[in-house]
Structures are given as structure tokens and as C-alpha cells.
Amino acid sequence: MHPTGRRAALAALLPLCLGVLATTPARADDTPSPCDALKRIVAAAPNFSSLSASDGRALARPYGDDAKCAASQTNYRCTWTPHGGSSADALQGVAADIASCLPDATHDQNLPARQHFYLGARGARTEITAAQAGSNKLTLEIYGSR
Template identity: 60%
Template sequence: MPHTQRAHRMPSLRRISAIAVVATTALSPLAARADDAPNPCAALKRIVAAAPTGFSQLTPDDGKGVAQPYGNDAQCGATKGGYECMWTPNEGAASSTTALQAVAADIASCLPDATHDVNSPVRQHFYIGPRDARTQITAMRAGASRLKLIVSGK
């Protein structure tokens, strides 16, 4: 008799397990994942990698990942010889100076080969590469309440 009870319980356990797997799979798209967060590193690396070709392959959305942790209204685009984004820091940034420092920290951590040669409350400047093929990265305040990122180079 113990053998029959055990045999009877096994299909029930399998059904419960199968239902749990289906439920978990169905609900998983609703769950937030850490990789769903804005990724400033991916955006910065994509922009810097486009410098040798003149940024022509970038879209306005390519730079928004740099701004999204700090503001939601980023406007980005390629310009002659560069790529620019401008945005208003959100309230969580406390001030545009704090947001500027956070963007500079992102640049420094995401682009470890970059040299940080200007660090002021209104302007952060980095460069990558030799003098004749240098990519310039500037984050700065743009007026009293906006930030601007400019990446330029050859």
C-alpha cells in the first residue's frame, strides 16, 4: 500500500511543479530586472566608438542612456564633428552640480582609458586617445538648470 500512495502523489507533485513553472514564466515579463535600468556605460561606449566615423551612424536615442539616470527629457543628436545631448536633471539629483558630478563619475568608471583633465562645478572634461586622434568628452552645465554632454573627435 505505501507504494501506491507514493505513486499517486508523484503525478500530483509534477502537476504542481508544472503549474509553478508556467506561472513563473508568465509573470516574469512583469518583473523588473536590474538590466532594465538605463545603462550609461553602454551609451557612452557606443558614442565614443562612433567618433572615428563622425557619429553619422548614431541616432538621437543612442545618447539618452547617459542622461536617463538623471533626467527624462534628453534631446540628443549628431552635429558637425560631434554628438550632443542636453537634459534637465530630475529632482532626485538635488542640483545640476550634483548631477554633473554623477555624470563625470559615470564617464570615469565606464571609460577607464579616459583622462580626466578638467574637474570643476560647471564643467567636466575627459579625453581618450593620442593627440592626433583624440576623442573629447565634455559634460557641463548649460544655463542654470540643464546639463549638456558633448563628444567630439576624429
């Protein structure tokens, strides 16, 4: 039986589509998202020593390429230079990311140069501070107590 109408059109297009897909390079991006990185770091609280410097770079990636991060037993800290534009704008973007990634976090300080969030009750709190560090740097620090 010879295909007619829609079937004929689909039969003619299928090999073309498969050929295009076969020649299109893969674009898999296995870079962690800022939310995934933030959640991983927060989940490590109150002892951050299991984390590495690379765990936090995805937090800064939307805003800067030179993030330097370090984990200690009591905190996780990243510092970077924002892409063009002001560090105040980048700080607002980081704060918006924190608020959207961690909807249970309380945003208790919203200043032009400093943003502060916390999760949990007193005595078992994870705190997140994003702040301007000088005229052209941002810092993000996550620390906890339990």
C-alpha cells in the first residue's frame, strides 16, 4: 500500500528529521545549577568540611567567572567579581536566587550592600549572608549551628 496525504508527508519528513538530529552536536551541560549548589551546601550544615571549593562555583557563575570558594568545618564562603555592571545589582540577583531556591528561608535583612537569610529555629539555624566586599567584589557565606 502506498501512503497518501498526511502519512506521505510524515514518511518523507521522518528521514530528514532523523538526519538533522544525527548531525546536531550534543549540548549537555552537566554544570550544577545555582539552586542545586545552594541546596547542597545548605544541606551540609552545620559541618561544611565535606564540601570542596568547586561545590559553590555554580552559585556565582551567573554573576561572575572568578569565584574562589572554601569550606571549613563551620562555614562555606565564596568571593567573586561580578560581570559588568554594579555589584549592588549582582547582589540583588544573588538574593533573588536564594529566595527562589530556598522558599522556606526567612529574609530578615535587605540592605543595598548586605542580604541575610536564615533557615531553622534558634540554636539550629543555617544562615546565609550575601554582601558587597569592597567596591567590586561579592561574598556569600553560609554557616550553621546545631
